Amino acid sequence: MAKGKVYFDQDRCKGCELCTTACPVKIVVMDKTQINIKGYHPATVLEMDKCIGCANCATMCPDYVITVEREQ
Numbered sequence: 001m002a003k004g005k006v007y008f009d010q011d012r013c014k015g016c017e018l019c020t021t022a023c024p025v026k027i028v029v030m031d032k033t034q035i036n037i038k039g040y041h042p043a044t045v046l047e048m049d050k051c052i053g054c055a056n057c058a059t060m061c062p063d064y065v066i067t068v069e070r071e072q
Contacts, residue, residue: 003071004053006045012065015040019057019066025050028057 006028013036019028020043031044043066045051053070 002053003049004051004055005048005069005071006051006057007067007069008043008045009065009067010034010042010044011037012063013040013042014038014063015042016062017043018060018062019043022056022060024054024056025052027051 010031015030017030020030022028027046027048027050028043029046030041032041034042036042043057053068055068058066058068
């Protein structure tokens with residue numbers, strides 16, 4: 001099974017939540033415990049070990065704040 005790691009530039013995230021709807025394994029969520037420099041709750045990953053590296057979240061992000069690395 002494919003694995004991946006997702007990285008967010010949290011200070012550039014505008015909290016649009018498009019990435020959360022694009023994740024097929026539902027691990028991308030808005031971090032309600034933090035507020036970034038723009039005043040938004042940034043996106044984060046709950047369980048990185050469940051990431052399949054599909055990059056749907058990065059594809060949906062209009063501000064290019066998500067990087068996905070696929071593992072072999």
